[in-house]
Amino acid sequence: MSDATTVDYDGMIPNNVGLNADPRLRRALERWHPGYLDWWRDRGPEGFQEKLVYLRTAVSVEPEGWAKFGFVRMPEYRWGILLAPAVEDRKIGFGTHKGEPAWQEVPGEYRAMLRRLIVVQGDTEPASVEQQRHLGSTAPSLYDLRNLFQVNVEEARHLWAMVYLLQKYFGRDGREEAEELLSRRSGDRDSPRLLGAFNETTPDWLSFFMFTFFTDRDGKMQLHALSQSGFDPLSRTCRFMLTEEAHHMFVGQSGVGRIIERSCAAMREAGIDDPTDIQRVRALGVVDLPTMQKKANLHFSLTLDLFGSEISTNAANAFNASLKGRYLEDQIDDDHQLLNNTYPVLRLKDGRIVKEDAAALSALNMRLRDDYIADASSAIERWWNRIIARAGFDFRIKLPHVAFNRRIGEFAAIHADPHGNMLGAEEWRRRRDAFLPTTEDNLFIESLMRPVTERGDFASWIAPPRAGIDGMPGNFEYVKLAG
Numbered sequence: 001m002s003d004a005t006t007v008d009y010d011g012m013i014p015n016n017v018g019l020n021a022d023p024r025l026r027r028a029l030e031r032w033h034p035g036y037l038d039w040w041r042d043r044g045p046e047g048f049q050e051k052l053v054y055l056r057t058a059v060s061v062e063p064e065g066w067a068k069f070g071f072v073r074m075p076e077y078r079w080g081i082l083l084a085p086a087v088e089d090r091k092i093g094f095g096t097h098k099g100e101p102a103w104q105e106v107p108g109e110y111r112a113m114l115r116r117l118i119v120v121q122g123d124t125e126p127a128s129v130e131q132q133r134h135l136g137s138t139a140p141s142l143y144d145l146r147n148l149f150q151v152n153v154e155e156a157r158h159l160w161a162m163v164y165l166l167q168k169y170f171g172r173d174g175r176e177e178a179e180e181l182l183s184r185r186s187g188d189r190d191s192p193r194l195l196g197a198f199n200e201t202t203p204d205w206l207s208f209f210m211f212t213f214f215t216d217r218d219g220k221m222q223l224h225a226l227s228q229s230g231f232d233p234l235s236r237t238c239r240f241m242l243t244e245e246a247h248h249m250f251v252g253q254s255g256v257g258r259i260i261e262r263s264c265a266a267m268r269e270a271g272i273d274d275p276t277d278i279q280r281v282r283a284l285g286v287v288d289l290p291t292m293q294k295k296a297n298l299h300f301s302l303t304l305d306l307f308g309s310e311i312s313t314n315a316a317n318a319f320n321a322s323l324k325g326r327y328l329e330d331q332i333d334d335d336h337q338l339l340n341n342t343y344p345v346l347r348l349k350d351g352r353i354v355k356e357d358a359a360a361l362s363a364l365n366m367r368l369r370d371d372y373i374a375d376a377s378s379a380i381e382r383w384w385n386r387i388i389a390r391a392g393f394d395f396r397i398k399l400p401h402v403a404f405n406r407r408i409g410e411f412a413a414i415h416a417d418p419h420g421n422m423l424g425a426e427e428w429r430r431r432r433d434a435f436l437p438t439t440e441d442n443l444f445i446e447s448l449m450r451p452v453t454e455r456g457d458f459a460s461w462i463a464p465p466r467a468g469i470d471g472m473p474g475n476f477e478y479v480k481l482a483g
């Protein structure tokens, strides 16, 4: 068995990267560890740090049975460094270095670019933990509380994954970057997280589920693109992170789905046929569908900004350098160099939104964003709209137009409605409340956020899940709050 599949689970830092044989790296990580724990206690989940939580921990990287479930106090969680098994004789699949053996060391000419890619990805991981830190006190059930903490510890493990790469491969500046990953703060005025959506607040559980649906899905796309990297340690790290990411998306899609399910059932019981009769629906103590649509509009548009500008030389450079590929690059049938290809991009021309062919290399952000939109929209059909249709309501959650509510790229300069019709500033101000959550909407959602901590109970606004975690029964005590 190679060391790629053997996990050393005895040391302070579980790993399959041969940490014991690399004392310099081990010392660097051990020096970073106390600051990390301070960060977790300080900026991680508020309260609950001493409670036993039923969590899964990665103990292997085999597709079968990589996780083990058990009760653990979060600060004692085994945050490990785990790479997916090496692919023997792996060749670089795209860009200038296509066909060359994958790099096991950092290619000198791309050092800065590679470090930046790792730092930007790494920064999002602790950011989301910080954004979600207050949610524990209003969890709608022990099941949901446990899922929140599972997402939190795994995002923190993703931070470890990126810090490992920085400390192992980037010497002193890698160590400095690793420190800075602990010192930036989501939403902080002086030292914010690097990307906009990771400085927004996640004030309630509907926001949390929307965030894991929309924004963790951006994480999935980025990890896919990085898992194609010619830098093999990055590729292997990201491949393993994707197995965890799938659960985060499940939490989001099933969480919103359960809210929709409960709302539809309550409307049926009350004989409400019109789901847009907001006040009557809210009087039932459930979330109305138009508000769900507005929350989706908000989280979708904030997440689109994470894909960057429509036309981007950075994206082209990272692809040319064989550092960041496309979504499922290895399944695309083309030359994987894109020197003469074009890609259709929506742009703002003479005050109108038009589709235009751009050089495929400069349009890579758009391609990833389009892949993201396709992925999100099929998940919405499968997980959300099916529930509404089955309940017999004439209402569908739809993704807004890409020009809607943007702060980055072509459409940052204009206002558009969710259909992509351009609006003047005055009209935008007048109609904005119909598209995005208002203070009143948020106050209503906040009014529903009361903790439910009895085993097997759920808040009135959310349906129980179909199945428990790890096959546990409905009344399982996922978080032991007493003692």
Ligand SMILES: [Fe+2]
Binding pocket: 125, 154, 155, 158, 219
């Ligand atoms: Fe993550």
Ligand SMILES: [Fe+2]
Binding pocket: 155, 216, 219, 245, 248
């Ligand atoms: Fe995630």
